[in-house]
Structures are given as structure tokens and as C-alpha cells.
Amino acid sequence: NLTGLDIRAEIDRLRKERNAVILAHYYQKPEIQDLADFVGDSLELSRKAAESSADVIAFCGVKFMADTAKILSPQKIVVLPDMNAGCSLEDACPPDKFRAFREAHPDHIALTYINCSTEVKALSDVIVTSSSAETILAQIPADQKIIFGPDRHLGGYLNRKFGRDMLLWPGVCIVHEAFSETELLKLKAQHPGTPVAAHPECPPHIIDHADYVGSTSGILQFAKTFPGDKLIVATEPHIIHQMEKALPNKTFIGAPGADGNCNCNICPYMALNTLEKLYVALRDLQPRIEIEEGLRLRARKSLDRMLEMAS
Numbered sequence: 001n002l003t004g005l006d007i008r009a010e011i012d013r014l015r016k017e018r019n020a021v022i023l024a025h026y027y028q029k030p031e032i033q034d035l036a037d038f039v040g041d042s043l044e045l046s047r048k049a050a051e052s053s054a055d056v057i058a059f060c061g062v063k064f065m066a067d068t069a070k071i072l073s074p075q076k077i078v079v080l081p082d083m084n085a086g087c088s089l090e091d092a093c094p095p096d097k098f099r100a101f102r103e104a105h106p107d108h109i110a111l112t113y114i115n116c117s118t119e120v121k122a123l124s125d126v127i128v129t130s131s132s133a134e135t136i137l138a139q140i141p142a143d144q145k146i147i148f149g150p151d152r153h154l155g156g157y158l159n160r161k162f163g164r165d166m167l168l169w170p171g172v173c174i175v176h177e178a179f180s181e182t183e184l185l186k187l188k189a190q191h192p193g194t195p196v197a198a199h200p201e202c203p204p205h206i207i208d209h210a211d212y213v214g215s216t217s218g219i220l221q222f223a224k225t226f227p228g229d230k231l232i233v234a235t236e237p238h239i240i241h242q243m244e245k246a247l248p249n250k251t252f253i254g255a256p257g258a259d260g261n262c263n264c265n266i267c268p269y270m271a272l273n274t275l276e277k278l279y280v281a282l283r284d285l286q287p288r289i290e291i292e293e294g295l296r297l298r299a300r301k302s303l304d305r306m307l308e309m310a311s
């Protein structure tokens with residue numbers, strides 16, 4: 001029973017006591033973003049996890065992100081406030097099916113989005129995040145055959161932009177899939193001239209209306225540099241918290257779903273983490289990420305290749 005407890009003060013006390021670092025993704029609730037030691041996109045969070053000198057990482061994000069932290073920093077205790085914080089892309093790509101797909105295409109390399117299980121990372125050649133995918137793909141020779149999974153929209157976007165024909169795994173992000181083109185066009189008509197920034201997990205009918213396409217940190221950077229004072233944001237709406245903090249004089253409007261508002265685009269997995277669960281995770285050092293060492297080392301190879309190629 002946590003009633004009467006000053007949760008924020010307790011989290012601060014435990015963070016010091018345990019020499020813990022709290023890492024949060026931009027899709028976390030504002031109250032979690034505000035007390036995190038670092039807020040970032042998937043690539044930045046991976047780098048922070050690898051570099052940190054903390055003994056404990058409290059990862060406020062989804063499971064594949066906490067798994068990545070553990071793969072890169074096995075000596076640290078990595079806790080995830082809610083172990084059920086998964087991802088529809090990870091769910092769409094079971095390792096046994098992915099292995100069969102790879103075996104059916106022996107002359108292809110596997111370029112794989114970080115939103116996948118540790119097993120799928122271990123079956124892949126190079127991992128990418130949305131902020132590193134373009135830099136990495138540009139280094140792969142044009143005649144090299146590639147399979148790309150699990151996000152077919154990110155893969156399709158890369159294929160179109162780079163004129164490639166990577167074979168795409170059919171996964172989607174249920175959050176970015178939910179934006180409505182009809183409602184977006186209505187919103188654009190209500191705010192003439194307002195640019196749209198979109199995440200590459202969006203389907204092409206949303207990307208086609210975007211003035212900027214990039215990762216969460218890319219979209220945040222665009223928000224800071226575009227010349228206007230209003231921006232339509234086609235990604236998970238909790239990122240708007242950082243935009244409003246950094247740019248109080250600009251207006252940010254979440255792109256709508258079919259019901260005309262952006263609440264249906266809240267990631268249900270990210271939303272499972274709460275301050276209360278973060279407190280319990282720091283107190284009990286549970287739920288904890290554990291990965292079998294052989295599997296970890298295999299997954300680490302493709303992640304290390306990403307970190308080398310992305311820099």
C-alpha cells in the first residue's frame with residue numbers, strides 16, 4: 001500500500017541509494033519524463049545504457065529497449081517498471097518464423113529494426129533504429145540483397161527513399177498505424193500552411209503529407225528549428241511534452257486518429273509504466289531483465305554493428 005508515500009521523494013532517495021540511472025523514452029508519461037536522468041530516442045537510450053557508470057538502470061520504456069540496455073551492459077541490474085510493456089512490432093515477429101524467413105533467403109543479409117526480441121536480434125546482421133537506419137543503409141552496397149523486419153512501413157519508407165528493394169517483414173506499429181489520413185487532411189485545412197512532422201513507422205498515406213520524416217529525437221529537433229509557430233506531430237503524442245517545455249511559444253497539435261483526436265495514438269505498452277511501478281522497481285530491483293549469456297552475445301554482435309555504423 002503506497003498511500004501517504006511521497007513517491008517522487010522516495011524515487012530520488014532510492015536512485016541515490018542504489019546508484020541508479022533512470023532512462024525514459026519520449027513516449028513516457030510527462031511525470032516520468034520529468035524525473036528521469038535522461039530522456040531520448042531508442043538510439044540515444046542504447047548509447048546511454050552502454051556508457052552509464054550506474055549500478056542499476058531503471059528503464060522507463062518498453063521491454064525491447066530494456067533488453068537492449070541489458071545486452072549492452074550485462075554487469076548492470078536492469079529493471080523495467082512493468083514487464084508487460086511490449087511492442088506490437090516485437091509480437092509480429094516470432095523468432096522461429098523469422099529464422100525460417102532468413103533460411104528461405106540465404107543470399108540476403110538481415111537488417112533489423114531494434115523493435116524486436118533479443119532472439120530476433122541474435123538472428124540479424126545489423127540492427128537499426130529510426131534515427132540510424134538511413135546512415136546505415138547508405139553504407140550497404142546497392143547490389144547487396146537485404147531482408148528488413150519487423151516494421152514494413154519503416155522498411156517501405158527506406159525502400160522508396162533509397163531506391164532499394166529490401167524484402168519486408170509484414171509487422172506494423174499499432175500506434176502509428178492508427179493515424180487517419182482523412183482526419184489529418186481536415187486538420188491541415190483548419191491550419192493552413194502548418195507543417196507536419198511524422199515518424200517513419202507511419203503508413204505511406206500519412207508520410208505522403210509530411211514535411212519532415214524522422215525519429216522521435218529528429219522530430220523534436222525539427223520542432224526546434226522550423227521557422228513557423230505551429231506544427232502537426234504524427235507520432236505518439238507524449239513527445240509533445242518535451243516540445244512544449246522547450247518551445248512554450250509554439251503550438252503543437254497531435255495528428256488525429258479516426259475519431260478525430262490523438263488519444264487513440266497513445267502507446268498502450270508505454271502507458272503501462274507509472275511512477276508507482278517505477279518506485280517499486282527501484283525498491284525491489286524487480287521486475288529485472290535476465291538474458292542467457294550465449295543469446296546475449298549473439299544479439300550483441302548485431303547491436304555493436306549498429307553502434308559502429310551509426311556514428
Ligand code: 13P
Pocket residue numbers: 040041042043087115129130131173201214215216217
Ligand atoms: P525512436 O524513439 O527511435 O524514434 O522510436 C520510436 C518508437 O516507436 C519506439 O518504440
Ligand code: SF4
Pocket residue numbers: 027062086087088089115173174175176201236267268269270
Ligand atoms: Fe512499439 Fe509502436 Fe509502442 Fe513504439 S509506439 S513501442 S513501435 S507499439
